[in-house]
Amino acid sequence: MSLENQTALVTGATRGIGRAIAKMFLTSKANVVLCGRDARSVDRAVSELAAETHGKVAGKAADVRNYDQVRALFEFADRHFGALDILVNNAGVGVFAPVSQLSVEDWLRVVQTNLDGAFYCSREALARFTSGTPRGGYIVNISSLAGKNPFAGGAAYNASKFAMNGFSEAMMLDERYHNVRVSYIMPGSVATEFGGHAPADGEEWKIQPEDIAEIVRMLISMPKRTLVSRVEVRPSQPKR
Numbered sequence: 371m372s373l374e375n376q377t378a379l380v381t382g383a384t385r386g387i388g389r390a391i392a393k394m395f396l397t398s399k400a401n402v403v404l405c406g407r408d409a410r411s412v413d414r415a416v417s418e419l420a421a422e423t424h425g426k427v428a429g430k431a432a433d434v435r436n437y438d439q440v441r442a443l444f445e446f447a448d449r450h451f452g453a454l455d456i457l458v459n460n461a462g463v464g465v466f467a468p469v470s471q472l473s474v475e476d477w478l479r480v481v482q483t484n485l486d487g488a489f490y491c492s493r494e495a496l497a498r499f500t501s502g503t504p505r506g507g508y509i510v511n512i513s514s515l516a517g518k519n520p521f522a523g524g525a526a527y528n529a530s531k532f533a534m535n536g537f538s539e540a541m542m543l544d545e546r547y548h549n550v551r552v553s554y555i556m557p558g559s560v561a562t563e564f565g566g567h568a569p570a571d572g573e574e575w576k577i578q579p580e581d582i583a584e585i586v587r588m589l590i591s592m593p594k595r596t597l598v599s600r601v602e603v604r605p606s607q608p609k610r
Contacts, residue, residue, distance in 0.1 A: 371590065371591050371592070371593070371594065372398075372591075373395060373398035373399065373400040373587070373590065373591070374398065374399040374400065375399065375400070375401070376395075376400045376401070376455040376456060377400065377401040377402075377403070377447070377451040377452070377453060377454050377455050377456070378392075378395045378400050378401070378402050378403070378454075378455065378456035378457070378458065379402075379403045379404075379405075379443075379444070379447050379454060379456070379457050379458070379491075379495070380392045380395070380402060380403070380404050380405075380458045380460060381404075381405050381432075381434055381458065381459055381460050381461035381487065381491060382405070382406060382434075382460040382461030382462060383402075383404035383405060383406060383415065383429075383460065384404070384406035384408070384411040384412055384414070384415040385406075385411075385415075385562070386560075386562035386579050387460055387512060387557075387560060387562060387579045387582045387583070388404070388406075388458070388460040388461070388512075389404075389415060389419070389579070390578075390579035390580045390582065390583040391458055391460065391579075391582065391583045391586050392404050392415075392419060392427070393419055393422065393423060393583070394580075394583035394584070394586065394587055395425075395456075396419060396422075396423035396425030396426075396427055397423050397425070398587065399425065400425075400455075400456075401425075401426045401427075401450075401451045402419075402425065402426070402427045402428075403427075403428050403429065403430070403443075403446065403447040403450060403451065404416065404419075404427065404428075404429045405429060405430055405431065405432040405434075405443050405461075406429075406431060406432075406461075407431060407432070407433050408431060409431035412429040412430065412431050413429065415429060416428065416429040426451070428446070428447075428450045428451070430442070430443050430446045434461045434483060434486075434487025434488075434490060434491060435479075435482040435483055435486055435487055437490045440487070440490040440491055440494060441494060443491075443494075444491075444494040444495070444498070448498075453498070453505065454495060454498045454499070454507065455507050455508065456507060456508045456509075456510070456590060457491060457492065457495040457507070457508070457509045457510070458509075458510045458511075458512065458586060459487070459488040459491055459492065459509065459510070459511045459512060460512040461483060461484075461487050461488075462483060462484045462512065462530075463479060463480055463483045463484065464480065464526075464527045465477075465479065465480050465526055465527070466523040466524060466526075466527065467523055467525075468522070468523055468525070469525045472525060472526060476526065477526050480526040480527055480529075480530050481526060481529065481530050481533075483530075484527075484530035484531065484534060485530050485533050485534060485537065488511055488534060488537065489537065492509055492511075492541060495507060495509060496509075496545065496550065499545075499548070499549075499550050500545070500548045500550065505549070506548070506549030506550055506551075506594075507549075507550050507551075508550070508551045508552075508553075508589075508590050509541070509550065509551070509552045509553075510552075510553050510554070510555065510586055510589060510590070511534055511537075511538045511552070511553070511554040511555070512554070512555055512557070512582070513531050513534045513535055513538065513554045513555060513556045514527075514531045514556055514557060514558075515556050515557065515558045515602065515604065516528050516531045517531030517532050517534055517535040517556055518532070518535070518556065531556075534554065535554060535556070535600075538552055538553070538554040538599075538600075539554075539599065539600075542597070542599055546597070549594075551594070551597050552597075552599070553589045553597065553598055553599055553600065553601065554599075554600055554601075555582060555585055555586070555589075555600075555601045555603065556600065556601065556602045556603065557577055557582055557603050557604075558577065558603065558604035558605060558608075559576045559577060559604070559605055559608065560576060560577045560578070560579060560581075560582065561573050561574075561576040561577065561578055561579070562579055575605050575607055575608060575609060576605055577603060577604070577605055581603070582603070585601055585603060589601070
């Protein structure tokens with residue numbers, strides 16, 4: 371399936387995996403709406419991506435934890451490009467600490483961003499994919515190998531990603547006969563600023579954001595009769 375003239379909305383798209391996905395769509399001649407929490411970062415990403423790709427891109431600041439802001443984001447997308455075809459739920463945060471040291475605020479920030487945000491955005495997308503004459507669409511959720519492999523200090527993040535996987539699979543079953551495909555990607559170590567740490571020298575062994583973007587392209591470009599529901603991806607030669 372060609373991505374040309376398709377409209378994609380990508381959350382958490384001002385940097386890292388989300389930005390790489392947005393750039394992939396633009397170089398494939400899709401229209402892109404991106405969001406992030408900081409308006410200045412959104413404006414900068416829109417300007418830079420437009421200059422790099424000469425594509426049709428718009429952006430709006432939105433905190434996906436806030437349903438009113440999510441609705442405003444999708445209404446913004448409606449006004450700019452009309453019908454929506456693709457949603458990529460990429461926005462995510464991680465706070466890593468033992469449960470005894472994890473604050474209530476940090477727990478809520480992780481779970482509400484990583485899980486509630488995906489629900490709010492999916493709900494808005496599905497309303498557009500299935501209302502009136504169902505036109506269908508594609509939802510890609512960016513999960514993590516932490517959604518199947520718990521680790522010490524990962525209680526909040528593990529919980530959010532285990533839940534994301536279950537949410538994705540149930541939504542796939544709910545919507546498959548409404549011409550909506552749902553996939554989720556579970557990356558391992560990716561060279562991004564996730565967790566507040568910039569990629570360091572010597573981390574070339576890690577997955578690159580562009581690699582995840584290529585997986586998204588592959589999923590969406592599959593014939594409509596075929597669904598790759600889950601992708602696990604990890605560095606081929608991690609540090610020993």
